[in-house]
Amino acid sequence: MRNTRGFTLVELMVVVVMMAIVGGATVRMLVNTQRISREQAERVGLQSNLRTGAFLVPSELAEVGINKAGASDLIFMGANAIQYRAMRGSGVSCLVTPTEIRIWDVPDMPYYGLRNIDTNNNRDRVLIFAEVDPADPDDDLWVDRQLTGVAPSTCAGRAAIALSFADISALTPTGIVDVTVGSPVRIYEVMRLESFTTAGQTWLGARSVSAGEVALQPVLGPLAANGFLLEYFDGSGNPTASATGVRAIRVTLRGLTQAAVSRGLGQANQIAQDSLVAMIALRNAPKP
């Protein structure tokens, strides 16, 4: 009888069918796992993209200023593009001559910069605070000059940065005496943020206008067709088209996933979209 042991055909068929079912289920599970994981990565990437934008754009625009004389740092205001004076650093003068200002760069009075000062291709300009009448806060002004040179230097034996520019002795109304030691100095470049489309995808791009850059460098994306939307509001919260009337800018970012992701059982995969809105108060605009 021992030699008659074995599997019947029926038993083998049952085993094969069961293995097919289990194997199919396993493969499906693996495929699903891979798909879900890819979708998760896509969605995380999308949200991370939007958060980057929600940090970057307000950082760029929060320092935009509008002065009392009516001049605005907002050079161009569009629904999908904005051109502005982007502040890149600030310091405090320790020596003033008609063609050079030295700013402190020491631990107790550092130069606070987003990056090093760059005079290549006329990228950076300087704003120098001038106090016309020390007793009158209403006549203060900022003198705007193209930077022609930047070099390490010293003030009273301590580290400083020397900034060169065209002669400011003919400043109005009273000349170089308006600029004193201890005057704030700000470095800026003219930037443009704009959405652009390439290879069928829309991106948020940036370029330095003052440095003569023509091509937009992608900053984040891909975005939806209207994925970078700017709206401008005055002090009362009403929409405005006046560069000097703007007190807040609302930025809407609509991002897309790079690849199509599932929308659920039985539905075709599709590019997913998410959005993020940030309201930027212009802190250097006159108070309402």
Next chain:
Amino acid sequence: MRTPKLSDERGIALVMAVFAIVVIGALVAGTFYAGRLEQRTGLNSMSGAQSFEAAEAGLVDVLDNWDPTVYNAMANGDTLTLSSVSMGGNAGYVRRVTRLNDNLFQIVSAGAKTDASGNIMAQRVVGTFARLILPLVDMSAAITVNGTMTIGGSTEVSGVDRNPASWTGSCAAPTDTLAGVRSSANTINTSGTNCSGLACVEGNPRFQGSDTTVDSTIFNDFGGTSFAELAAMADLRLNGTVTGVAPSLTATLPARCDKTNTNNWGEPYGGTIYAPCFNYFPIIYVPNNLRISGGRGQGILLVQGDLELSGGMEFYGPVIVQGTVKSTGTGGHIFGGLMAAQVDLDPSTLTGNSLAQFSSCALERALRASATARPLGERAWIQVYSPN
């Protein structure tokens, strides 16, 4: 009954079950990982926003609670790091104030969000350039009067700019000689021999009458700051009769100038005993009438009604009175300048010696020391990046 051996067990059910558990486990772990990643990213964004708002709160805190006796007394280039402030919710800020020059300050505020153990989760640093707002008081004479003025007794009025005797080193030596009395009226009433022919007045000129620039405007507009706005900034609000004005210190050590004492109007005499009060120049506002008898003080004295000085009260700084100033008995001594609608400096006793001495040093110190700070009108706010 035979005990079954493992080798007798057939099939792959166990292997398949273990495999399925591993796959499902990986799937669940992956989902948790993605969820955790998303949660951490969101938390970081929230922490960043909270630290930014905390940093902003630090700037507002300094400006809204500007202490002139501390900040206005800083030397140019000095930096003062203030104690950290906790806002609750594990957020807080640290502030640093640097005096850039006579008028300008830089305030830097670092806001941080920490976890329960105190580890910093996010930090943002912002700053602002601020400037002192000094009231522009139009005092170009020892006494500016927008109406009638009587002078007599042993009163002395001097438009010769002089520094207070004990303020050595506080101001440069003055050289100007201004008018003794500047008035919208064309005459000044005198009585007694001392002031006959304006002999008790010195200045260039002694009397500047019919001055059309003396009108109600200069009593109410101080360079964009109105009388009411100046009054709203008052450190002390007083009424009635005040006696015993004198500097005082806190009982707790180290002794500080006791600003809670309404009879403490600073220490104009200098010296070491009340040195903490030497830079205390309160704005004193009186909504009605005030009578001061004796004592000494400094600051900006604003009186909506009438002011009566007696007992040799000494005051250093600008005195602006919307009503009448009267000096009786041993009259008051004012170093700085006096503006009033009407003035009667005719002490009833021969021993009276009212004095109005123009002092640009007293005016400047009082106005500067009382000044508050406000962000620059343009481009004040800065994002503070890590020093390069």
